[in-house]
Amino acid sequence: MSVECFLNSDITKTLLIMANVKHGENIPQTQLDTGMAKRKPVKLGWTTEEVDKITHALNSVLANYSVHFQKLRNFHWNVKGSDFFDLHMEFESQYKEALENIDEIAERIRVFGETPLSNMQEYLRHSEIKEGSSQLGSDLMIRELLNDYRVLLQYMSAAIEIAGEQYDAGTENMIKGFVRKIEKHHWMLSAFLAK
Numbered sequence: 001m002s003v004e005c006f007l008n009s010d011i012t013k014t015l016l017i018m019a020n021v022k023h024g025e026n027i028p029q030t031q032l033d034t035g036m037a038k039r040k041p042v043k044l045g046w047t048t049e050e051v052d053k054i055t056h057a058l059n060s061v062l063a064n065y066s067v068h069f070q071k072l073r074n075f076h077w078n079v080k081g082s083d084f085f086d087l088h089m090e091f092e093s094q095y096k097e098a099l100e101n102i103d104e105i106a107e108r109i110r111v112f113g114e115t116p117l118s119n120m121q122e123y124l125r126h127s128e129i130k131e132g133s134s135q136l137g138s139d140l141m142i143r144e145l146l147n148d149y150r151v152l153l154q155y156m157s158a159a160i161e162i163a164g165e166q167y168d169a170g171t172e173n174m175i176k177g178f179v180r181k182i183e184k185h186h187w188m189l190s191a192f193l194a195k
């Protein structure tokens with residue numbers, strides 16, 4: 001490109017115009033100019049009472065899911081017998097999924113500015129699902145997981161209902177996604193048990 005062509009190019013004109021604009025000039029006034037940025041962050045549109053209801057329901061799911069997650073790891077490590085390879089892999093796949101979902105639930109609670117339950121003592125205290133034994137046969141492991149799904153689905157249904165009552169579509173949709181997968185796990189492990 002020749003020097004003449006360069007000076008006539010649109011890019012050059014834009015750069016020259018920008019260089020002549022003093023900082024702050026020609027920028028529309030916005031809410032940020034009014035000192036809004038110095039005040040407290042803008043909250044989501046829920047009352048304190050509504051946030052309490054939503055996050056309490058989410059923490060209940062989180063506690064149960066976290067104990068269930070550790071049980072899946074326990075069973076992944078300790079399953080024995082002729083089904084070892086199938087179940088070892090299946091439990092790993094499920095605990096990876098649980099780990100992602102647990103993270104989403106905890107971060108959803110943070111979206112509301114609340115603190116997710118975060119340590120094992122809290123999980124065990126708030127969870128209806130109990131820790132699993134490391135000595136179970138594979139069929140009993142599966143029966144226990146089927147029972148965990150039932151409990152998880154109860155707490156998830158409650159969370160969906162509560163979120164719906166507060167018009168909290170984000171929480172509702174997130175939990176509904178988990179429900180579909182857990183129902184599928186329930187079908188598959190039930191089918192496995194019926195062998």
Ligand SMILES: [Fe+2]
Binds near residue numbers: 076092
């Ligand atoms: Fe492993």
